[in-house]
Amino acid sequence: MDYIMIKGQPGSFVTETRTERSISTINDAGINTKELSSVTANWDPNLAKDVMEQLLFKYGNNIEVIIANNDAMAIGAVNALQKYGYNLGDKERTIPVFGIGGVPEAQDLIKKGFMAGSVFQNPREVADAIYFIGMNLVSGKAPLEGTNYKFDETGAIIYIPFQEYTPQQKNS
Template sequence: MKKFSKLIFIALSGTIMALSMVGCGSKSEQPESSNEQQAEGNSQETNESVVKVGVLLYKFDDTYISTVRQSLEKIQKENGGKVEFSFFDGKGDQATQNDSIDTLLQKGTDVLLVNLVDTGAGQTVVDKIKAADKPVVFFNREPAADVIKSYDKAVFVGTNAKEAGILQGNILSGLWEKDKANIDTNGDGKMQYVMLQGEPDNPEAVARTEYSVSTIKEKGIEVEELAKQVCNWDQALAQNATEAWVSKFGDGIEVVIANNDGMAQGAIAALQAQGFNNGEGSKTIPVVGVDATAAAQDLIDKGYMAGSVLQDAEGMAKALYSTGMNLAQGKNAIEETEYTFDETGVAVRIPYQEYTK
């Protein structure tokens, strides 16, 4: 009887140990499997949560555009894990930019920010992006409103083109009223000017050119255009043009109007080479630009440049980030933002500001 009880005890003990081992085995394997799946899930969630943004710039070496790029890079650092910007240099060539757009669309970018090389190519670019069903924010260089309206996932972020010209005109009008005796070198009561224009058909360039002059006229000041040159926003071309004008007109040039600060810098370099705008009692011919870049601000602070119009690169970048992220998430571009659309219903405008000493 004792022997039989002992056998039963041994048998029961073995069964309990076996069950215990099975229980332990399933208990130790389950968390490892769950952890691996959870890690994989988290990784996928992290990758999917990063909004991939393709930023297509008309050219990297434009001073203002490079500042917008730097501001976007700063936003990416401040919003780590939320957004990833990839920058593409159009190199001033629309065909190059089109190739970059094709590359981004093939890679499955979430949203595109496009600074067009050629605003006339807007419809072609919209059609290309629309076919891929990706949202797009055009900025700085504005296609026609009808082009943007042709796609319900397209908007524009930029400025009011004529506003920059108006502010340039205000700066020069104010200087004329304050210091007419020194500006009106020939004493004829007219403001003789030369104009450095960005591009022949660019809406920003055309508006800045037109409204800078019309604003001066509206202030009751007579004007006379001595010369105008298209310099494609380029400092070197503007310097060459101004050198030729100084040789021809000398101090008959009473003011220089430039569509951007790069060209204004070129004009100042040419003037300084001929003894103007050097300070220390030298005659200063007022030069105005647009963008209020760091280099222009330095020239203004030194008294070599009359003024500029601040185009807020940081404000532009913030608006691009906010509208782009909304579109990438299937929302209205301005939902829960400080921005509003203008009368077109598709454009957000960043205001300009005067910048003078």
């Protein structure tokens, strides 16, 4: 799978983690990947649109997938593609675009078939985690005591699974 990666802020832990985990998840699924280009758009949809226009001219039909570190940049990429006749509903002229966040505008583009998917963290699960961990801390307990939460490999971040939002989930 030949892909373009659109990253957030350079050197940011979030940027690096989202980039690494996106690709490792794809590779773990048995899909071979080849990065055509990795560009920074600083979480900005307009900058993502501008860089995607340049990449579209450079790589054209060689781009099989676009992955963005957040939905705002994915939306910018979709806007660039649409400017040049891609991702307007014709399956033959569609480049799948994926983001992170599950924001309403991305969900709308997914419903229309202009964006392929997004992942998001369920707000209720995040709120529950904050509550239970916070209660443990104010009670003098270990943060994860009595919970099913786990720290990631850094020991600094609590893992709360992402959920996918794709056309198959649009009616749920």
